[in-house]
Amino acid sequence: xxxxxxxxxxxxxxxxxxxxxxxxxxxxxxxxxxxxxxxxxxxxxxxxxxxxxxxxxxxxxxxxxxxxxxxxxxxxxxxxxxxxxxxxxxxxxxxxxxxxxxxxxxxxxxxxxxxxxxxxxxxxxxxxxxxxxxxxxxxxxxxxxxxxxxxxxxxxxxxxxxxx
Numbered sequence: 001x002x003x004x005x006x007x008x009x010x011x012x013x014x015x016x017x018x019x020x021x022x023x024x025x026x027x028x029x030x031x032x033x034x035x036x037x038x039x040x041x042x043x044x045x046x047x048x049x050x051x052x053x054x055x056x057x058x059x060x061x062x063x064x065x066x067x068x069x070x071x072x073x074x075x076x077x078x079x080x081x082x083x084x085x086x087x088x089x090x091x092x093x094x095x096x097x098x099x100x101x102x103x104x105x106x107x108x109x110x111x112x113x114x115x116x117x118x119x120x121x122x123x124x125x126x127x128x129x130x131x132x133x134x135x136x137x138x139x140x141x142x143x144x145x146x147x148x149x150x151x152x153x154x155x156x157x158x159x160x161x162x163x164x
Contacts, residue, residue: 042116043151046143047162055133057130064128065086066082067083079112081118082118084109119142
């Protein structure tokens with residue numbers, strides 16, 4: 001009489017657990033951290049806000065600027081938030097302190113999540129879009145969080161925004 005056995009032996013189960021452990025040990029360190037994933041999405045959002053600022057400048061026929069929520073852009077200075085404001089050469093700083101309201105998106109004032117900073121790489125001081133959509137100069141911004149960094153640039157004279 002032949003006796004059939006069903007199930008797994010202890011050795012088979014131990015081997016499967018060891019293989020799964022090795023795979024987990026290799027895969028987990030390669031997963032991106034939440035801050036690094038968030039940097040990319042914030043870079044995309046910042047690029048979209050720059051495009052929206054350009055469209056507002058053209059649709060409302062006025063100069064629109066991008067400025068930190070506090071202080072002013074300085075070369076490689078860390079900024080934790082930004083706003084899209086009306087540009088005025090009569091005030092100092094030239095960006096008004098009140099953020100513009102987009103008829104669709106609402107207030108254009110953004111506070112970046114903890115651990116993510118915005119830096120001016122070049123051309124950001126008094127950066128604005130003129131009423132015809134041209135930028136005042138080519139500008140480059142960097143968003144950094146953890147070990148990840150993304151760059152968003154505005155090209156002159158077209159105003160094209162390139163980014164993550």
